[in-house]
Amino acid sequence: MARSHADWVAREGDGPDGGRGPGTRALLGIGILLAGFAGAGPTGCGARSGEKPELVFGQTGLGEGDFSYPRTIAVAPDGRVFVIDKAARVQRFDPEGRFECAWRMPEWQLGKPTGLAVHPDGRLFIADTHYSRVMIYDRDGHLLDRFGTPGTGPGQFLLPTNVAIDGEGFIYVSEYGGNDRISKFAPDHSYVLSFGGPDAGQAALRRPQCMDFDREQTLWVADACNHRICRFSRDGRFLSSFGRAGGGLGELYYPYGVRVLPDGNLIVAEYGNNRVQVLTPEGRGVRVWGSAGREPGQLAVPWSLAIGRGGRVYVVDSGNNRVQVIRL
Secondary structure, eight states: OOOOHHHHHHTOOSSTTTTSSOOHHHHHHHHHHHHHHHTTTTTSTTOBTTOOOSEEEOOBSSSTTOBSSEEEEEEOTTSOEEEEETTOEEEEEOTTOOEEEEEEOSOOTTOOOOEEEEOTTSOEEEEEGGGTEEEEEOTTSOEEEEEOOBSSSTTOBSEEEEEEEOTTSOEEEEEESSOOOEEEEOTTOOEEEEESOTTSGGGOOSOEEEEEEOTTOOEEEEEGGGTEEEEEOTTOOEEEEEOOBSSSTTOBSSEEEEEEOTTSOEEEEETTTTEEEEEOTTOOEEEEEOOBSSSTTOBSSOOEEEEOGGGEEEEEEGGGTEEEEEEO
8 A cells, every 4th residue: 555645754763764774873883784794895905984974963962053963064165065854954065064043944843954055056855755845945044945745646646755957957856755756847946757666677776865966967866765875967867876785895874965076986984884885987906094973073864964175074963962063
């Protein structure tokens, strides 16, 4: 029996399957266990699991610059950093992690946003997950526009997870909760097409949680519950995928965040492995950073990451209520 939108909303949780999967404590333990099984994988050639971050900002709390389980991050063209947590707050920081301003989403009782993208013109596109819409703000928190309605039809959403914007201004919105697809919209927010849905064969997605474009305008997708990274053209053609569940170098366990590095490699935040991994576009593991734990250089269920200026990578260390900044 298909689940209704209300059923999925009621099942919000920290686990990869919207509350059906393991939560934060369980996954922290799983990450430690997988690291042990992997042997020479994460701790072998190319690994950096013990390396300290360049910068850490944020702590547990609801004050300015504090976090309550942050889940998504984006860096604007001017270097400003935006983070959204489970208090439904959007906070803006300077590149060094100094708090600048904040605002709260207009509605949050059903659940909080899990995705965020910054347009080249500086506008913020927020996947307002449990309200089945995309909200658009300026950098100071003024609401500019919104689009999306609940449903399974063309242009509708169940639980949108993230937003990506291509070089021509087209908008891509990923979903889970039954649709498990990516929909493309024109710059005026009119619907264009959808791809990756349950009937898409080898291209079928299971909780696509994050997306990013490379210089050739190829769309890379963190297909979280299939433990893989997928590659699509802008017209929705499935090009390739790589990944399998595990904790070794080149393996993935609930990849939640994916970004394209300046050198063309990919960097992936693994919710289930409590680490960040760099991979080639072909899927070869290059190195990892982080391990399960609470100290600087360790991670607890990282949800997201973003690329800043000068090769900086901002990692949302969700279970530790902070952002760690590394340089790879």
